[in-house]
Amino acid sequence: MNFNTVVMVKQVPDTSNISGEVMKPDGTVNRAKLPTIFNPDDKVALELALQVRDRFGGKVTAVTMGPPKAAELLRDCLYMGADDVCLITDRKFGGADTLATSYILSETIQKLGPFDLVFAGRQAIDGDTAQVGPQTAEKLGLPQITYAEEVIDLKEDKIVVKRRIDGGYEILESSLPVLITVLQEAATPRPFKATRLMALKNARTRLELEKMPETAAKPLDELISDYKNKGLYIQTLSREDLGVDLERCGIQGSPTKVHKVESVVLTGEEHKQFPATREGIGELLDSLIEEHFFG
Amino acid sequence: MDKGSQEVWVFVEQHSGQPVDVSLELLTKGRKLANTLRGPLKAVVIGHELDHAVKESFRYGADEVLRVDHPDLRDYKTLPYSRIICELIKERQPRVVLYGATFIGRDLAPRIASNSVSGLTADCTDLQIGDATWKKELCENLLLQIRPAFGGNIVATIITPDVHVQMATVREGVMEMMPAKAPCDGKITNILYEPTAADQLVKIIERHREAKRSNLKGAPIIVAGGYGLGTQKNFNLLYELAEVIGGEVAGTRAAVDAGFIPHDQQVGQTGLTVRPKLYIACGISGAIQHVAGMHDANRIIAINNDPNAPIFDVCHYGIVGDAASVVATFTETYKKKLK
Numbered sequence: 001m002n003f004n005t006v007v008m009v010k011q012v013p014d015t016s017n018i019s020g021e022v023m024k025p026d027g028t029v030n031r032a033k034l035p036t037i038f039n040p041d042d043k044v045a046l047e048l049a050l051q052v053r054d055r056f057g058g059k060v061t062a063v064t065m066g067p068p069k070a071a072e073l074l075r076d077c078l079y080m081g082a083d084d085v086c087l088i089t090d091r092k093f094g095g096a097d098t099l100a101t102s103y104i105l106s107e108t109i110q111k112l113g114p115f116d117l118v119f120a121g122r123q124a125i126d127g128d129t130a131q132v133g134p135q136t137a138e139k140l141g142l143p144q145i146t147y148a149e150e151v152i153d154l155k156e157d158k159i160v161v162k163r164r165i166d167g168g169y170e171i172l173e174s175s176l177p178v179l180i181t182v183l184q185e186a187a188t189p190r191p192f193k194a195t196r197l198m199a200l201k202n203a204r205t206r207l208e209l210e211k212m213p214e215t216a217a218k219p220l221d222e223l224i225s226d227y228k229n230k231g232l233y234i235q236t237l238s239r240e241d242l243g244v245d246l247e248r249c250g251i252q253g254s255p256t257k258v259h260k261v262e263s264v265v266l267t268g269e270e271h272k273q274f275p276a277t278r279e280g281i282g283e284l285l286d287s288l289i290e291e292h293f294f295g
Numbered sequence: 296m297d298k299g300s301q302e303v304w305v306f307v308e309q310h311s312g313q314p315v316d317v318s319l320e321l322l323t324k325g326r327k328l329a330n331t332l333r334g335p336l337k338a339v340v341i342g343h344e345l346d347h348a349v350k351e352s353f354r355y356g357a358d359e360v361l362r363v364d365h366p367d368l369r370d371y372k373t374l375p376y377s378r379i380i381c382e383l384i385k386e387r388q389p390r391v392v393l394y395g396a397t398f399i400g401r402d403l404a405p406r407i408a409s410n411s412v413s414g415l416t417a418d419c420t421d422l423q424i425g426d427a428t429w430k431k432e433l434c435e436n437l438l439l440q441i442r443p444a445f446g447g448n449i450v451a452t453i454i455t456p457d458v459h460v461q462m463a464t465v466r467e468g469v470m471e472m473m474p475a476k477a478p479c480d481g482k483i484t485n486i487l488y489e490p491t492a493a494d495q496l497v498k499i500i501e502r503h504r505e506a507k508r509s510n511l512k513g514a515p516i517i518v519a520g521g522y523g524l525g526t527q528k529n530f531n532l533l534y535e536l537a538e539v540i541g542g543e544v545a546g547t548r549a550a551v552d553a554g555f556i557p558h559d560q561q562v563g564q565t566g567l568t569v570r571p572k573l574y575i576a577c578g579i580s581g582a583i584q585h586v587a588g589m590h591d592a593n594r595i596i597a598i599n600n601d602p603n604a605p606i607f608d609v610c611h612y613g614i615v616g617d618a619a620s621v622v623a624t625f626t627e628t629y630k631k632k633l634k
Contacts, residue, residue: 097414098408098415099408099409099412099415128565129405129417129418130401130417131404131405131408131415131417133405134405134406134409135406135408136409137406138405138406138407138410139409143373143497144373144402144406145497146373146401146402147398147402160500164398165399165502165504166310166315166397166398166399166504167504167505167506168503168505169502169503170499170501170502170503171499171500171502172497172500173497173498173500174496174497174498175496175497178496178497254414255413255414255455255457255458256414256416256440256453256454256455257429257453257454257455257456258444258452259427259429259439259452259454260451261444261449261450261451261452262449262451262452263449264449264583271597271610271611271612271613272611272612272613273612273613273614273615274612274614275616276598276614276615276617276620276621278624280614281624281625281628282628282632284596284612284614285625285628285629285632286632287612288594289632291594293516293572293573293594294516294540294541294629
């Protein structure tokens with residue numbers, strides 16, 4: 001069988017590794033200084049899509065919306081085994097909330113499709129909203145299965161998926177096409193394949209080719225077609241390529257606005273210190289017992 | 296500025312006719328928001344055999360219940376539920392719609408926000424009605440959607456000034472749950488549900504639910520661990536302590552990510568909010584996302600090797616030292632004193 005699958009992936013700041021160096025004096029994080037990583041849930045979504053392809057046949061395309069630097073993430077997707085990748089990038093797309101993001105992604109998927117399966121991670125670690133998947137499904141008019149743990153079966157026109165619910169699980173059967181968001185427990189991402197890494201490390205987006213010294217000698221179009229012929233061109237889509245409505249993009253297309261941001265000054269009263277010794281801990285325990293916390 | 300409706304809606308999630316706690320918590324909060332807006336509080340109740348859920352909605356302050364009762368709707372299914380609410384919102388244009396940030400709420404709310412082109416803020420830790428100046432214009436009576444923001448100890452207030460329908464999700468336990476002082480036998484509006492072919496695109500083959508495993512919400516004593524404990528072996532010391540002092544064990548997001556403890560025992564913005572008598576924070580630095588879920592504990596003990604960790608700013612008793620060895624000594628000393 002030949003299933004056409006698209007996976008939505010995102011490059012995110014590594015929020016689990018916030019060190020003192022990236023903190024600004026006012027206590028906020030300097031995002032530009034944080035290292036970026038492959039959003040963990042999205043990496044699992046790609047892995048699951050690749051497993052489904054390997055089991056049932058077909059093709060996997062990874063797409064991401066982000067700054068030009070997100071090309072790094074797409075190369076990682078290629079090294080893992082994605083058949084095709086696509087970067088959606090445009091200054092006008094910056095500052096998008098989940099609604100504006102889902103608009104661009106749904107327009108992209110419509111342009112690249114038709115697809116049988118759309119995969120995404122459950123949520124991204126920089127916001128934890130878990131909204132872009134369902135919002136994209138609604139815009140595409142697709143059914144959705146969120147919190148997927150396992151793809152049990154895939155047939156020509158339907159898929160059977162196990163998903164998590166509060167206090168248990170559900171097994172759902174959906175018609176195709178369908179959008180599926182994936183839990184981290186669903187799969188273990190495979191390591192990069194050395195042969196793929198060697199073959200694809202020179203894959204470049206349009207923006208990267210523009211900046212290459214060769215562009216001085218050769219028109220960009222020719223350079224792109226050279227890279228295409230070698231299978232090393234990363235499709236790059238801007239707002240013109242997508243023909244999207246500017247009103248619905250970026251900050252303009254985002255209904256949620258940050259009204260204010262406050263540093264929290266934790267206002268705990270002076271606390272009592274106990275030394276970390278046997279005696280100190282005993283003293284603390286005595287006062288807790290006296291206050292009737294136990295029993 | 297806005298002349299549309301000032302209705303506050305709460306999606307009341309029910310399992311076998313029993314509304315979930317977070318929905319009742321949101322009705323309690325919604326009652327206050329509706330009073331400030333001078334609009335009605337309406338509960339949206341979808342399912343089958345809903346008498347109890349309707350009664351509870353009134354008890355927790357709803358003025359009106361929008362009831363959609365049909366055998367096909369007994370169990371939650373994304374497509375019919377989202378279609379029904381999208382149509383209701385389109386027709387009636389409520390000012391505020393609130394959802395519990397449960398598996399169901401987080402599956403449902405984004406679809407509806409996408410359809411109705413409204414803003415949606417996930418996992419709010421507070422909701423208020425207030426004025427805000429946006430693009431030099433004063434917007435009155437906006438829903439202020441307050442949540443910790445990524446990075447550092449930062450709390451952001453999100454607004455959606457350009458759209459009429461404002462939506463938010465809130466985790467269980469964040470808001471208080473209190474029956475209304477003067478509950479009314481309000482109006483029930485029955486909404487007709489007509490099944491469509493699209494509603495049947497996804498079928499439930501099997502569903503398995505167990506009663507909640509975690510007893511964290513009502514536990515008087517909670518022993519919580521963070522990434523600072525370093526290893527699963529160290530984390531397991533918390534279970535020994537919890538057992539001897541009669542408490543439950545919880546963890547931070549980082550401890551969950553490290554695999555030390557299952558997700559349903561996570562305390563914090565994206566987990567549970569707890570209000571125990573005693574909260575013992577071991578190897579927890581005190582990021583705002585975690586503190587949001589535990590700062591209302593009556594007594595907080597912090598054990599951390601970094602004297603500058605923010606957790607010491609919220610605690611009542613502090614011990615600066617290696618969390619694992621302090622916990623081990625704590626357990627041992629308690630056992631001795633018990634004898």
